Amino acid sequence: MAYIEFSGVEKRYGNFQAVSRFDLTVEKGEMIALLGPSGCGKTTTLRMLAGFVPVSAGTMRVDGRDITREPPYRRNMGMVFQGYALFPHMTVARNIAFGLEMRGVPASEITARVIEALDRVRLHDFAERLPRQLSGGQQQRVALARAMAINPDVLLLDEPLSALDARLRHEVRAEIRQLQRATGLTTLIVTHDQDEALSMADRLVVMSKGCIEQIGSPADLYERPCNRFVADFMGRSNFLGGKLDGDGRFLTDHGVALNFDGAIPNDASTLSFRPERTRLVAPDALGASATDGSTNTLAGTIVSFAYLGPVIECQVQVDDGPTVMALLTNTVDPARLGMHEGSRIGVQWSRRDTTLLA
Structure with missing residues (x-):
């Protein structure tokens, strides 16, 4: 049975159809990239799964459990936002601990999990720094550590590398992929960058105007595009x-x-x-x-x-x-x-x- 399942998911804003008949199954441990131009519905789809945007139709299941109407805090998903959304007045350690504190995790356990999260992203020596004292790549890794510290069932990444320069983007995407493989965490990433999607994801979902154009492995979509849109978008x-x-x-x-x-x-x-x-x-x-x-x-x-x-x-x-x-x-x-x-x-x-x- 699929770990994540979208069945006929739609999102409408008045007469505007942002996402139409979205059907997708994701296996446990897979990394899926939602790929497409701006306005194609990929971020809306990710936010519906996170619970930040209510669905207009259809159902979503995680590990067999219907989460369609559940509030975000019951879905146990870690999310890395495009702008990282770090608290500027909190240290790196406090930023990572915040989600654990909101869940009522005991203080002794919080300390251990913060240390573990910092070690995962190789930022143990930066625990007491503020976000403004970090580089863009380091801030991105703090956001990733915060999302993973809660031991989420699913990791959601919304354009996580868009704020980085080209060289740093190449380095960080390799780090994210290695970390995802090491933890076996089921992950969905939203991106408009086809190089990013090709290098990181097990499968790609190419979207256009709220609809899925094609689903497949990076090689499938690059070598065997189903239509001109996919062929033109993928390289x-x-x-x-x-x-x-x-x-x-x-x-x-x-x-x-x-x-x-x-x-x-x-x-x-x-x-x-x-x-x-x-x-x-x-x-x-x-x-x-x-x-x-x-x-x-x-x-x-x-x-x-x-x-x-x-x-x-x-x-x-x-x-x-x-x-x-x-x-x-x-x-x-x-x-x-x-x-x-x-x-x-x-x-x-x-x-x-x-x-x-x-």
């Missing part, structure tokens, strides 16, 4: 409009027939491929594609190069078609290969890396 993709032809290929709007593998969705009208799965070939090699149809090729003209550190982004204007992107490793020197803006070029990728979308 960068190239999209070509068109339709299926009578020979089992995809005919683009600009008249190029391309091969693909995998399922054919109803009303397939878009073909996609990832920029990092492409390679650039010289004009004299454009006619040398594999005769068995294992490789797709588009001819075009280089529009621009952009150096992005680990990769070089190349924009190519396809003949009579759209602009597509290719990503090259930074070990490649385009100039040494005779590639420059205005050069004729071919963009190639495998049919295995080609996906049809509704």
Whole structure:
């Protein structure tokens, strides 16, 4: 039996449907990421589970117990808010102890649990500091320690890394994932950052306009998106409009027939491929594609190069078609290969890396 179960959960504000028919099961010990753009309903869903927002319809269960109408203090959930919500006048230790005090835990036990929580997040030496004396990453770990000190059944994280800079965000997300795995704590995290979701979660729930678009593992959603929204949200993709032809290929709007593998969705009208799965070939090699149809090729003209550190982004204007992107490793020197803006070029990728979308 699933540990957490959402069944037909909805949230309406007047005529506005913030969350619609949300159905999800979460296994004990799983880390689930609710992922989507701003306003998609992910934070509302998390707050309904926490009990801060009442549901308009549907039920929620934790370990078989219906919690739909229970107040937050009876749900035994730890929550880390986007802004951490630390008490500025309390020390780190007092912040962590606060939830335990509100639950009437004996003072001797509170001391032991605060020490344990501080050790978990490696902040034992900071117990007597105030929040303003800590870095952003340290404040985030205090908020995490406070949420975990109450021994919650479920840990809820609402955009916990959004206030951190890029380097610190990378470090802290690894710490959270390691801590979650070590404790086996069932966790739901809300984020709009697909890198964050891919690196931390066992499964992702991609949402749009209050609805679930797709649920699956990070690899499932990245490699096999169910529609254009998911493919576009989960990293960068190239999209070509068109339709299926009578020979089992995809005919683009600009008249190029391309091969693909995998399922054919109803009303397939878009073909996609990832920029990092492409390679650039010289004009004299454009006619040398594999005769068995294992490789797709588009001819075009280089529009621009952009150096992005680990990769070089190349924009190519396809003949009579759209602009597509290719990503090259930074070990490649385009100039040494005779590639420059205005050069004729071919963009190639495998049919295995080609996906049809509704």
